[in-house]
Amino acid sequence: MRPATVSDLLKSQGKLTPQVLLLEEGNSWYAVVVVDVSSLDAQPITATVQEVALDYSNRYSAEKTEEYNDMLLKYMKMDPSCLPRPLNEPPTWTVSLSGSSAGNLFCDVTSPDVVARLERGKCWFCYGTREICAGCTRGVAQEFDLFMSCGTDLACPNCMGIDIALEDKTFQQRLLGYARPNVTAHEIRERTKHLNARLAELGYPPMRWRDAEADEMDAEAQRTQS
Ligand SMILES: [Zn+2]
Ligand SMILES: [Zn+2]
Structure with missing residues (x-):
């Protein structure tokens, strides 16, 4: 809006x-x-x-x-x-x-x-966490064409929007692919910024999403360098 x-x-x-x-x-x-x-x-x-x-x-x-x-x-x-x-x-x-x-x-x-x-941020799908594990929704993710394997922290389609959730599904598919790492620490942080901009638009506080993993990747890169 x-x-x-x-x-x-x-x-x-x-x-x-x-x-x-x-x-x-x-x-x-x-x-x-x-x-x-x-x-x-x-x-x-x-x-x-x-x-x-x-x-x-x-x-x-x-x-x-x-x-x-x-x-x-x-x-x-x-x-x-x-x-x-x-x-x-x-x-x-x-x-x-x-x-x-x-x-x-x-x-x-x-x-x-x-x-x-109007519903004060109460979400029946993610219970206000703003993220869902697309493999653990008892069939609900399928209703939004968002079914994936377990281990996702997908942007919730109900409270964040279907478009941003579908876009995030593409990111998750790369993240969970077999040849790791498929995404860079930079990409993880860019995703966090993008999702947090949407949260701010809706009046929700920012979240860390997968930033801990990005930190981990940076630390690992440091270790192999030295
Ligand atoms: Zn939600
Ligand atoms: Zn799961």
């Missing part, structure tokens, strides 16, 4: 975006939709947003996650029978879209953003 601008909220002919947006207010996050945008001549330009009900049941496969992402993008166009019962007297907020107070409304929300912000 990213900070929403006026052009994200207004589609062609002044139509309001059907997306679910995330609003950060104080220390809390809310799922909202935009119900009005002020005149574009106003200073600052404001949007009126209203809280909506979201389904928080677990997305147990790549397919379910994609359906969920699709629902987030098309919320106001969805058949109401596919959505949770609307909130009774939902709270509304007026949000500034320009000037110094802008920036607490986010668009292009995906399932990992919902996990991080």
